[in-house]
Amino acid sequence: MTDRSVRNLVHLRSSASTARVLNLLNVYKDHGDEEEWAEKPLFRTPQLNRSMIIKHRLRRDELDAFPIKRQVATKIVIPIDTNDLRTGGRFLFVGQRHFERLMKEAFGVEHDHPDIATLKLLDRLPSLDPFLLREQLKRNGVEPAPCYLAISESDMARMLHFVEEEIRPLVTLSLGGENANSASSRRLAGKILSNEPGDRMEALRHTLRLEPEDYQEGIFCWKGFLYYKWVLNSLRGEIDGVAKAVRTVKPIGKVDRSAKEYLDRGREVLSDRITQTCAEVSRTLKVYDDAYVGLSVEGGANAFRDFLLAAPKMFARLGDQLGAVQHVVSFWRFRFGPNANPVSVDELIDIFMDFENGLAGRSQELGQSMIAA
Structure with missing residues (x-):
């Protein structure tokens, strides 16, 4: 299928990834000459690794493309010309009817290919926020290079501080008012945000x-x-x-x-x-x-x-x-x-x-x- 939503593609190329869009084409343009980008890709298939992944609210004429009722789907867009997005792009939806057959026809990947498993992990998420996307992938053994899921150090620091304050009452209840302190809250916040085995x-x-x-x-x-x-x-x-x-x-x-x-x-x-x-x-x-x-x-x-x-x-x-x-x-x-x-x-x-x-x-x-x- 071909997507000629020209305005969307052009502006998606110019803008960064968002909660609705994972712009792997921009990641490629910005980091494609870096060793880490090539050694730890999000997708092993080159076309997928330069695509745009979009959380797309389905239109009425798209609902029948799925075997089950859903309002939002994960859309894979492959630009026809990465240097001129006005030409539009080819697309398909994760989980649409005959999805695995279409993936084989479009990208040559079999049903058990790791990229299909990764796409299904993305599809299970309600949005493409980099923090949640990283957590979802990590707990399923997928750890791409940091450039694919850019989370600034300042954002992570603010998030950690927010969680520390949020769980402070739980620490106070667990340890008692005299034993509860900032270090205890920080340790528990780190455990909550960690996916390390045994923790x-x-x-x-x-x-x-x-x-x-x-x-x-x-x-x-x-x-x-x-x-x-x-x-x-x-x-x-x-x-x-x-x-x-x-x-x-x-x-x-x-x-x-x-x-x-x-x-x-x-x-x-x-x-x-x-x-x-x-x-x-x-x-x-x-x-x-x-x-x-x-x-x-x-x-x-x-x-x-x-x-x-x-x-x-x-x-x-x-x-x-x-x-x-x-x-x-x-x-x-x-x-x-x-x-x-x-x-x-x-x-x-x-x-x-x-x-x-x-x-x-x-x-x-x-x-x-x-x-x-």
């Missing part, structure tokens, strides 16, 4: 009466909740700014009546949906907050145990919601930054349609009802 906080697993598989999956999703909580806190100022900017942005050139009507409607809808989606994210995170308070302050393990069991289902939706908001913020930052060129009428309409599609379909209720179930 699985077995005492907590026994306290929560969880089987090893349920515990491992729950802890991974706990990391995800902590990460998303940190991301939401970090983005709040920008989210508000984008929601306001959407209402006032103006394109250059003549705006005909139909375009004006669409843009006027789009401004109101997008601003409201950004605010509403953030509110939904906050409500889902509160499920975790309430369960964690029950464990760390009140000393009751049952609520947190139930949270860890329910977390995988909530984690997928939380990542989808926040990933859509992250994409809006990061793309807006890129396209409407201080040195950006003015936006045309058609491009602004395309941007609004892209954002609206990403933020659509979020009426499903999540929250305490999932814990009760």
